[in-house]
Amino acid sequence: MRLLRFDRSRGLVSTDFREKATPPYAILSHRWGDSEVLYEDLGRNTYKAKHGYRKIEFCAEQAAQDQLQYFWIDTCCIDKWNLRERSKAINSMFRWYKNATRCYVFLPDVSAATDASRSAWEASFRASEWFTRGWTLQELIAPVSVEFFSREGRRIGDKASLEPLVHEITGVPLEALRNCPLDDFTTAERKGWAKDRETSEKEDAVYCLLGIFNINLPMAYGEGVDKAWRRLQMELEAASSAPSIIPFSQNEQFVGRESQLAELEARLFGNKRATTMAIVGRAGTGKSQLALEVAHRTRQRNKNCSVFWIDASDMDSLYRSYASIAQKLSIPGWDDEKVDSRQLVKTHLSEKGEKQCLLVFDNTEDVSLGSSGISTGATHIVDYLPHSELCSVLFTTTNSDTAKRLAAPNVVELKEMTPSTAQRMLENHLTQELSTMEAQPLLHELSYLPLAIVQAAAYINARSITTQEYLSQMARERETVLERTSELPEDSPPRCGTMDPVTIAVLISLDQIRRDSELAAEYLFLAACIDRKDIPLDLLEASSPREREDAVKVLSRYALVTRRPAESALDLHQLVHRALRRWLQKLEYLDQWIESAIRWLREVFPDHNHNNRSKWRRLLPHTKYALSNRSDERDNGNGQDLAWKCAMALYYDGRWAEAEELFVQVMETRKTKLGADHPDTLTSMANLGVTYSVQGKEDKAEPLKKQVMEIRKTKLGTDHPSTLSSMANLASTYSNQGRWREAKELDVQTKLGTDHPSTLTSMANLASTYRNQGRWREAEELFVQVMETSKTKLGADHPDTLTSMANLAFTFKGLGRVTQAFSLMQDCCRQQEQVLGPRHPYTVSSQESLAAWRLEAMEISE
Incomplete structure (x- = not known):
């Protein structure tokens, strides 16, 4: 569980208590708006510019008045880009509200001036949207202390003092409001508490009750309310x-x-x-x-x-x-x-x-x-x-x-369905009745393929047309496709696959979607240019969340996307994805839309700060897909900028071979377009050199690093921070090659402040040189200094801080302080697993070292 607190010097600070005892905390219950502070805003330090910051200020101030240092707000305490964390949070929400010391309900639609009497705010209190929403039901029932506040931040009362009024508004029994065991109430009673409450997704009318039933049920948006209730009922009956x-x-x-x-x-x-x-x-x-x-x-x-x-x-x-x-x-x-x-x-x-x-x-x-x-x-x-x-x-x-x-x-x-089975499937999906004579010609055109049948039925239902009318549209679409294809040059992409039934069904639906909602059609074109799975809704541009939601509903109506509201994402079936790409390609629009996708990905792709790792991990498949299909002739710089961002993320995620491939592309392109001595070109060369080094390719790294250092010396001067950084990078190569004298000569720690990144890198290089020379005491002194400075300037869980911990652990072992080395390396492994992930090369290396130390200790004891 992640909690917030205010620090006078650092502002809003997020602390992860997964491995620690959770301190007392306050929790906020509220309605989401269009400008909420998100988890990623904390890392970028941009949260104060958002309208939702007022709620954070209110919660922090109220918690402080109640002598609570920590508080929790769903908008910014959950990393929504991390699907594992998001899923776990949804299933833990009831427990988190229940365990909160105080729960503050912020009501922006209720006004209560300082001197206002109850009659002045009671009418708006009764009408507040907070009482009409599905998910706020558990936020009312779970906590012991629930306090209500107006938009001015004035306390109206709490669950106890307003008990009769809250009971009258919600219909929730007084015993439930008083936190009696929920098992004392029947399934029907608990279900009835949410009867008149609204949810953005219809299935949430069921899912918002999972905590109240103490049930963990995977969410399957799109199944409908009735099916969701049946699944919940099955879980209740399956207790034994x-x-x-x-x-x-x-x-x-x-x-x-x-x-x-x-x-x-x-x-x-x-x-x-x-x-x-x-x-x-x-x-x-x-x-x-x-x-x-x-x-x-x-x-x-x-x-x-x-x-x-x-x-x-x-x-x-x-x-x-x-x-x-x-x-x-x-x-x-x-x-x-x-x-x-x-x-x-x-x-x-x-x-x-x-x-x-x-x-x-x-x-x-x-x-x-x-x-x-x-x-x-x-x-x-x-x-x-x-x-x-x-x-x-x-x-x-x-x-x-x-x-x-x-x-x-x-x-x-599995092969094609039989005609009779296909007809039964079509009949099950259609809202109208039809005879065999009506069904079989259509099914024949659809090749008895289940996906094509489902899409055709969705279109027929949405447009309220007959199967014969749909057949006519299929014929017209085939003619149109053939006409478009015949107009293309002889060297255009091959025609194969253009007439398959799924493609025809997709194009028929697409024509109608473009008339219903041009925005929905644009979403499809964007989706065709990125990876087809887990497409975050944040990638879909819109003037408002409602406009985006309406467009997505259009796509759902025609069965072209699978919605994943729990992850705020969409999926496309691979055949739908392929059909859209082929259609765009035949109309010579594909490159244009790929460029649009790259432009938008460049805008939303985060920098390589390790706090953004969940976001970049979800965007990497889409970014790599778009970049692999782009046209170099059309690239106006967005592609190279995105490739560099992607390469940096891959590097810090330990996916060095993939990062190397992109860094080479970026470097060569920048050399051609900007020149070999342009600062951006030199940066990409330096990035590639470091990537070679971490893979042990020092023979490739050294000439690149030397070239960067010499050009920067000439262009920027010996004392420029960029020059000193390149000197530190080259020193690390010399150190790895055992050329310790040359590494020491490049030490730059006296040229910059003691806490400058280049200084820390240089100090670490010099410490490694001392360690390799057996000068353990000198190495320890430097590694301790690097670690402590990194903790202060970068944070205790920053990857560079963790690397310094591992280096110090090795030094302790070299000094014979085995217990101290074990303890520090165990702490390092634990944090690396959390921050970098269990499969990151640095995590794996630390774990292997720790395992080797244990084996060595066992052999000595024997």
């Missing part, structure tokens, strides 16, 4: 059965695949032994829907079998899924940030027990998973499968080789 996580409702419109369904059910647990199986088929054939039906049927028919759904599209998604399982199973250590939840779950499920388990790995496109976050290389998915005769595994994939490698010979292949 095996715990499960299936984040999607059972598809009531599921049809067909009876033979494959029967085969999967029979073989997964047919002989009461674990089986590994895979469903394979091309995109859009309904693999995930078949797996979902298997998951729900397994849970319904075997109450002792746990079923866990895992998103295996990339390593970060896999990690989040395993973390949810660990929490659901209450495995000891599930909430420990140092623990790898994948190994935790694997070990737990591998232990012998009497209950069966089914793991469904959806979207497993490769046995090795990369990461959109931090990774030192691909990880084999098999490494995280439990070894148990009671745990069956089911994969879905479009890759037949992957299916065979994971599950051969137990592979179920």
Whole structure:
């Protein structure tokens, strides 16, 4: 849990208490506005310019009056770019409000002057929107102390003094307002408390009650209120059965695949032994829907079998899924940030027990998973499968080789649906009735492909047209596509794939969307130029949140996007993404929209300050995708600026090979456009040199660093900070090469202030030289100075501070102070895991050193 406090010299300070005892704190309950202070604003120190800062000031002042140093506000105490943190926060919210010493309700729509009587504010108090919203219900019930304040910051009263009035407004029983155990109330009673409350997302009418029911339920926006209620009811009824996580409702419109369904059910647990199986088929054939039906049927028919759904599209998604399982199973250590939840779950499920388990790995496109976050290389998915005769595994994939490698010979292949099954699917999705004669011509044109059927049905429902009218539109669209294609030059992109049914369905919907909402169409074009998964809504420009929301609803109506409100993001199906790109390419608009995407990404991509790591990790897949497809001829500088930002983020995330590739591109382009001695060119050369060094490529690093230093000496002078920084960089190379005399000669610590970054780098280089020469005492003195200065100027959790801790730990060990070395390195490892991540090279290196020290100690004791 992250808490805020005010520091006289530093202003608003955020402190993470994940590893510490949480101190008493106040908590704010409020309605979100359009200009709230966010977590990232704290790092940029731009929070005072936002309208929402007034609420922060109010909360801080009120907490101080109540002798509380710390306070919590959802807008800026949750890193919304960190999906793991965001998900955990949503599920922890009720507990956080319950544990708060004071809860302040800020009511901007209630005015109460200093001398105002109750009659002056009671009418607006009764009408306040705060009492009409879904999520504020738990904020009223959970805390013991709830105090209400007007927009002027005047205290109106608290939950106790205003009890009759609050009871009358909300209908919440007095016993619940007095914090009686919620188990004393029936499910129907608790459900009724939210009956007349509004939520931005319809499913939130259910999700806002999860804390009140003490239920942890994965959020599946788009499922609808009724399905969300059924899932909640299943969780309530399943208290005595095996715990499960299936984040999607059972598809009531599921049809067909009876033979494959029967085969999967029979073989997964047919002989009461674990089986590994895979469903394979091309995109859009309904693999995930078949797996979902298997998951729900397994849970319904075997109450002792746990079923866990895992998103295996990339390593970060896999990690989040395993973390949810660990929490659901209450495995000891599930909430420990140092623990790898994948190994935790694997070990737990591998232990012998009497209950069966089914793991469904959806979207497993490769046995090795990369990461959109931090990774030192691909990880084999098999490494995280439990070894148990009671745990069956089911994969879905479009890759037949992957299916065979994971599950051969137990592979179920999905092909096109039969005409009768396809008709049942169409009928289930349409709001109108139709006959076989009406349905089959359309289904034939749609190639009986489930995705195309769903999109066609969405369009027919949205426009209230007949299937024959849709067929006519398909014919017209095909003619239009052929005309456009015939007009292109002979060397234009190939035509293949332009006539597939998903493409035609997408283009039909796109034509209508452009008439309904030009902004919605622009969102689609932007989405076609970046990665198709986890598209943050913050990437979608709009004059107001409402305008953006309306445009996104248009896209949802035509089934072209999958909404992820819990992550404030969208997904596109890969076939939709491909169809949009091909359409833009054939009209010669693709380069233009890629440039627009790059321009906007350049604006929103953060600098490489380590406080921004969650944001850049989510934006890196989109940035790399856009940059890899850009046209150099169209680049007006935005591409190179974005490439540099991306490279810097990759460097600080330990993804050095990827950073090197981009730094080379940036350097060569700047040399051509700006000249070899331009400051920006020299900066990119210096960046590349340092990247070579951390990878041990000192033979490549040295000439670059020398060149940068000599040009800066000539252009800027020997004493210029940039020159001194390049001297420090070259000194580090000499030190790594064992050329300690030359490294010492380049020491610049007397040229600048003792706390300048170049000075700290130089001091660290010199300390390393002393250590390599066996001059341990001198090395210790310098490393201590570097560490303490870094703590003061950069912060205790800054990556450079942590590196200095590791260096000092090595020095302690060299001095024979083993206990002190162990303690410091353990602290360093713990903080590196939190700040850099468990797979960052520096974290891995520190952990390996610590493990080697332990092994060495064991051998000595023997």
